[in-house]
Amino acid sequence: MTVSYQVPPVRNDRKAHLIGGGIASLSSAYYLINYGGFQGMNITVYEDLKVWGGAMEASGDSKTGAAYIMRGGRMFDKEAYSALYDLLTGVPSLEKPGNSCADDIRDFSAYKPTDSHARLIEPGPVKIDASKLGLNLADKASFVEFTLLPEHVLDGKKINEFFTPEFFTSNFWFLMRSTFAFQPWHSLTEFRRYCLRFIHEVPKLYNMSGVWRTKYNQYDSIIAPLIEYLKAHGVHFFNDTRVTNLDFTVTEPDRWVHRIDLVHGGVPTSISVSQTDLVFTTLGSLTSASIIGDTQHAPRPASQADVDKDPTWALWKEIAKKQPDFGRPEVFIGNYKNGAFESFSLTFDKNTTFFDKYIAWSENQPGTGALVTFKKSAWGLSLVVPHQPHFANQPETVQVAWAYGLFPDEVGEFVKKPMKECTGEELFLELCNHLGFADDFDKMKVNATIIPSFLPTTMAQFNVRRPGDRPQVVPKDSRNFAFLGQFVEQPEDVVFTVEYSVRCAQIATFTLCADKSGKPPREVTPIYRGWLDPMVMARATKVMILG
Template identity: 30%
Template sequence: MLHMMGKKLKKIIAAGITATAAAGTLIAVKKQREKQLLHHEQTMIEEVNKRDYKDMQVYFAGGGLASLSGAVYLLRDCHFKGENIHILGGMGIMDEKGNKLSTKPFPFKGKHMFFKETSENFWELFSYIPSLSYPDKSVVEEMLSNYQNHSLAKPCFIDRNGNVTDKLRKDFSLQDKKALGKLLASKDSKLQQRTIRDWFKETPHFFDTDFWYVWQTSFGFQKWSSLALFRRSLLRMMTLLGKTNPLEGAIPIPVDPYILFIKPLLAYLEKHHVNIYPTYGVTDIDFDKDTLIPSSIHVTCPEREDYIISLKEKDLCIIENGFIAAYSGTGSLKGKASSSFSMKKELWKNIADKKQGLGNPTPFFHNREQTHKISFHISCKGRHFQKLIEKKCGNGPGKGAYIILKDSNWLMSILATPYSHKEQDKEETIFWGYGQYIDRLGDYVQKPMKECSGEEIMKELLHHLHLEKEETAIMGSVIEAVPYYIPYAHSSLQPGHSSDRPNIIPEQSQRLAFIGPFTNIPEDVPCMEEYSVRSGRMAVYHLLNMDMGICPVTSHYKDPKIVMDVLKKFCP
């Protein structure tokens, strides 16, 4: 039934079919290639061990995941001295000692779930970083040890009438399938500056499919998001498309991601004497005349007067040119979340205004109404609320739940993790929730979500779960319900031209790199933490002349089995 997907889609699967016919040859070639790579990397390691970087300094402008990851690769793979690495910034959430400014959970930019298949470098990095809760394990081992006996239940849909289903409808129309097939076969370069809504304007039914609800709430895509990045996400995560449960294999994160990921990275870097200045900020960078060679860094900080770092001939400057979760506002049970909207994008704007080839921040940050969202965190005494949710969704005890309230005016979703974390009270249950359309009035609470306190969000949630009769008991068990306003949560998915994102190594630049979700990495998708880790690794390897393999973007769409699973699902 390939004709239903359109003739062009055949190009996408041709490589996979060819691979099947020549499987034996490919396996042999792969084994030979692995031997060659192993020998090459061993030679590279021996060469690195002989290096003397002398007094070379590396400055990271920004202290997000990309910078912290890049610093680890400098230490581990390049054998760079920790005392010569400087991280200027802390995502706007840490004090001068690296501690969080707020005791509230970190407003994570994505779902509290990870997919190993699409987190190649992230997985490799955190397989190496020691866990703080279990020193004999890595962070990944900690995640897996919690997860191995607790698979997350299927996504559960609840409509306005309280009807519950965990079965995704095969509700693509023929027009939807044709549009998707044509999109998958299109070239990235032909989709620049277009939105998802532009592509499906002849078949708006697509936005009422269960598939779209899952994709939107799980990865943050909106109707007005970048069409090119949406296509890229479909190819990148094609393993999910063919599954009955598209979130099968997702590993839920039961705790504040700052505790699970950022703190172990900071501990590792501090152990190796890396200089971390979380409250500092970089406002501008000067360049040698008519070049893209950085000459000085303008630094601002609350502990001292602003100052300028003069770069020496071999010093490196690595810029994290935007943050998604930073500058978010935190509310409380009785108060709404607020934010000053001081995104501090001035650094990127300042250098882009005076030098060509360094991207353009405007498409990502000019329309807050399209990029903001509310994330909320609920903690309760006991397991009464969790048991009610599991029962409503038909899940077994301890399975947790991922619920999409598809008829919610705010388009709310909630994740109840099925297990506890070491730093979590054994008698405490934690829930994470999200709202996409936060400017709309609630269905029960007649206020926009962004104007609501944690208590008001809880009341709206309980009405959509049809648990009004349990409201008194549930609210009595609530320890805290904290909303977070994240003004630029979806900013990295905004439509634009590929040139709006600077290349990790800008053309004709020297000793300069860009990292993070606003850089240009062909084939990858910036809605995942993998993107930041990958960019940090790419920048460090290039600037330090490390001819070693970086985990590539896995081409799942070239796997014939995966392709056939997708075709069966799309063409019943």
């Protein structure tokens, strides 16, 4: 059924200020133009960095192919990413005239379906049957109880406070941990939300056959076309712009932002904001204070000060002082080691040895295997070998892959150093040993560039939290401001997804662009609630019990 919406008339004087250059702000600009009655020329996006896309930024050298960098990647599925597909349906493809970006994802996922033959790996290396989830009777009972309990009962608890120690040796845990980046000390509340939101994927976790992917990395496939669309509509983009403070006016019953303080190109300035203008602020960042190494050098040591002085977190801390319901950033970055993550990008120029060996060993062509996870890796190591080319500008002679570790403080099995202290070459050596490729290491590293990225805050959104630690997208009595990103509260939805950022953009836009009667220009895209579908639950329960 097609739903029609009443878009507010365009007002030439109303402005929107979007702080942060990630997918949440970019999505907000799209919805403000299409449903909020805003002209693109009256929307400005501010970003401290020289690049756009936030955590979805990726880069590479199209001339030599020697320095492609991916700090992470994203998997989607047909059901759970409804808000993302809503957005991308309206963004024209840069790849195929007449297609939308949503069409591109659907077409590519049909052309290159995922069916992993090497999902979980024991030492040897031995590809094991990951369809056997390996839960004991106590944990099966706990899982059922866990899904039925009200969320508030779990507030403030860790995952390892609910399940037995054996749970964390099961295939189910390794599948969930590597797919979504959970650790035993992370929030039980967040883990429950994930288990419910992706309960329909449980029967397919062992081979990832429910996964949809973009043809290229997510910057080229999503961010670049979205920016192209917004620029075509006149949206202004300002890099090298650090927003340092927001000043609020508080009356009964309204609150609004009346001034933005920022530094652009090293010059401090302020912008006056009216009650009818809008200010959307992305709180925190998953890639803030990132530290990059290279093939011969480890990333320099990180510190709490690196995180504390990051502009995205500094702004949230400043805002949080002003009103009690603006969240508690210290819960997420008070100890950066709780959220640390490390990835490394692998670029092979005119040397196919690694890819040839991977294809023969895994029985997966690039782009069809999703994650390869090594169960006994102290680093929590997983490998992703995407479809080639993975960058729109990637030469035919170049192949790229990436890997990540969830425990960068731990010492490797083969390279006896903490992951975070390893050079790119040492990271590659550890990976090759886990794959059983060590005998050909010297051959594989010829013309190979390995770029480590240490990310202090990537998993901070999974920290144990309580009500109020994350602010509402649109705080009570807000006249003109909203909060965006992975550190705002959206009931039932899951952080660490593009979906979360897009949906909060919808909530912010449709709430603050309501008409005088309070009616929004359209409804927020509904969350897929597979846990309420008896058939979905029956299939998942069968796998959990028999696996």
